[in-house]
Amino acid sequence: MIISILRNLVFLAFAGLGAYAIFSNGTLSRDRFHRQIIVGLLMGVTVYLISSNPFVFEGAQIPLDAKAGLLVYAGYLGGALGGLIAAACGAVARLDIGGPNVWLGTFLYGLFALFGAGVARTIPSPVWPVVPLKATFLLIIGTAVLQFTPAPFVRWNEDEGQNFTLATAGTALVVVSAFSAIAMSFVIHWAYTTAAPARQNSEIRQRLRNWTTAANNTGPIKAVLGLQENPAFPIEIDLAEARLNTATRIAGIGFYTFNADTRECVFCSERHAAHFGLTPMEFQTKHRGPALYLGHIHTDDRQIVLDAHQQASRGHPQTYEYRAFHQMGGIRYIRQIEEPVHNENGQIVEYIGTSLDITHLRQTEMRLRQTQRIEAIGAHTNGIAHDFNNLLTVILGSLEIWLEKGKGSQGEKLISSARKAALRGAELTKNLLRFAQDEPPPLLRLNLNELIGSTLSWTAGVLPATITLETSLFARLWDIETDPVSAENAILNLILNARDAMPDGGTIRIETANLKVTPGETSRQPTDIGPGHYVVLTVGDTGHGIAADKIKQIFEPFYTDKPRGNGSGLGLCMVKRCVDQSGGVILLNSEVGKGTTFRLYFNAKSTKAAPAEKEPVKATGAQVPQTNQTEEADS
Structure with missing residues (x-):
């Protein structure tokens, strides 16, 4: 039994390596049909190997292996086509082995695959091959339930001398099938996480090879002109990518791409997602669908982002700044530069952007302004003292003349002038308070x-x-x-x-x-x-x-x-x-x-x-x- 378990683990590892190779390929993430076929073949070959070497309880024809998890994930990641290809490979192995319950087992293979495809339609992947947690939980529970369903219809005990109950057989099947689904969820997650950098490099390599851009005499890129290879100018892609990644990491620059038709985030770098306290997968999940997601944008700055996207959709490059909420709390100041990418017909097919967290810069500016304000208050106080001195000159001069000339209407005018000057002094005090509170007059x-x-x-x-x-x-x-x-x-x-x-x-x-x-x-x-x-x-x-x-x-x-x-x-x-x-x-x-x-x-x-x-x-x-x-x- 231990040897059988180890053998199943080796086959699951093989499936993980194959998934890594598929997930690393940026082209397959955009080619749905070929992706389904390749996923189906990978999972199908693994199911065939597992089904060809099952562990069977003595006295009962109950194969215990990890094929159930492979089949449901073949259906989820490869759709109905990929799932049925994997099920067909497993059915070939089962028919080759023979024995009782062959047709029931073959039917279950297809049921597992179609169940995985059904979950994919109910809880779709935000960005292939990400499997949401809710979908993972449903796949695990569904696999266990489907494995136990046909138990009453199976002749468990071939030998009447064996004390082999339905409960024992059913429990063994549920545990093994649930374990296989759990193991596959870890394998798929590992393959996706590990393949992310390679997939990014593959997408960049594909862009460098296939797309050429042209600039006018003034410099800005106007449009993507064609899909062509230019072997006359070889590019050391790996070295260029390494330098680019290092430069963006040092500078703290994130980058992203959005599909112009679906408005979905096609690619998100780790740095860009980290600006908001998210992972790339979480960022892409939030930006799924045609509606622009603004949940992480400060309420007062959402119109800035909407206006920038509207201008970009008209073909105008945009540079804008806004405040964003961070998942760990606090406000971040983000500066983004976004440009539309055109195809050879001049149509916008994609939006490419970069982002930079300038929170430290803005906080430094605010501290500097506060320091300058404190200094300015001192300077303004001197100005108030200067104006007060002028007013006191009026007040004292009027009072001195009144003391010299004495009574009469002239004296009343002098006292009135002194009173008005004193009232201006009170207004000066109000101005000083407004200035200290950053309140414009x-x-x-x-x-x-x-x-x-x-x-x-x-x-x-x-x-x-x-x-x-x-x-x-x-x-x-x-x-x-x-x-x-x-x-x-x-x-x-x-x-x-x-x-x-x-x-x-x-x-x-x-x-x-x-x-x-x-x-x-x-x-x-x-x-x-x-x-x-x-x-x-x-x-x-x-x-x-x-x-x-x-x-x-x-x-x-x-x-x-x-x-x-x-x-x-x-x-x-x-x-x-x-x-x-x-x-x-x-x-x-x-x-x-x-x-x-x-x-x-x-x-x-x-x-x-x-x-x-x-x-x-x-x-x-x-x-x-x-x-x-x-x-x-x-x-």
Whole structure:
């Protein structure tokens, strides 16, 4: 009996080696008909060898061997055709041996094979030759049940002197048949797992031999042109594959292919599946059928993947990034590049893609942004301190004038200016909190003339009597969208910078205008101004000007040419940030000894003219005239 068991194990090992050879062949995985025949012949030869050397209980014609497992797997992997070929080979052996119950045994051979084919149709293989766990369990149970079914119809005991019961015979048959199915499941799994690298290499080798691609003069591959061999250019395929596999392993690159017609995953590398915590078999199982599987894609990023696949189906190569759920928990950031492959008729037949796990890179970027945010909070705090210093100048200056001049309506105006400046300080604190919480400031639609008038009404008092403030505001100014607090601080910064640039006195001029730039007029505008509608704020002075070598630096954080302790270097940086928030640009003209002019271009939110103010804006302070409302044509 031991010799018979060992002999059966050797035959099963032979079947495993044959299965390895079949599974290693990439061509057979796509050629269903020849695959069924070869699987049937392999299993059939093994069944013939086992059936020719059975172990039989003395006193009963009960052959105990491992053929049942071979037959059901012949039906599952080879279909009805492969199963019947294997059954026919076993039947030849059984008829050759002869003895009782020959026809019943032959019938069982075919029944086992057809049962395996039936399971394949009920629980199909996601990717041949993978056998799902549910199908494996059903094959094992079904084999045992089928083996015991004909027991009552068999004359078990040939010798009346032997005490050989139906229960004993039936139990022996069930155990042996179940063992054979279990053993074959391990053999098939081993053969598939071991043959995976060889099968991948076979598919790559087939592609290298049969498919040639052509590139146009610019480089990208346009289409697969033919099925041909070119013996004039021999390729060291094995060496090339080894280098390719090593390179992709080192770089952490996964790759995959999808069939364009069925939308099923034809090939999945171990690295690509590992990005999601899956095995290649599990990944291919999930991507079975025409519907695109998105279960492992982050909900917020699924539309990115859908759009990329839609564009790829139109023939456009795609590079996209999304977040994916990992089976072991956590989120992975995946970057994929996917290209369609065309046949000689220009039709898309396949999609080939590569994937790269960039989670570490994205996490590093997030940590860097957090570090930069902490640093920026410190810088922003300095900016807030700079603006607070400006506001305190207004508050203290107004209070000092009030103490000097005493009572009356003038005093009320000074107290009102101090109160408004204090309220702006509270708004600055809110801005700091928003910045620390990564919350953008609210952008509101407003009229710049009104904002300038409001700002001048409580800031003009900071100007000395030697400085004259002139304004020329266009009456039908378009609206803009910006943060009012940032805009007020920007105006205040420009006024105070102009004041500091004129220690001996001078003139500050503030103007507003509408500007419409058409595509044909861009050549007449500064290079940074594109077509569109703009509201232009101009603030100029007659101060000492800025040297040419310093102009490129003045908008950089912490840069200042003022004496130490007189400036933070963040004023103009905050002005530029305000303009950037509204989608505009800021330009500067300066000449040493003659003065400086800043022009702030804000994108107009409406080209409908705002109504003219009923009363002109009045500015307080020494030598400050009334604001002029102009009715000039748009610039």
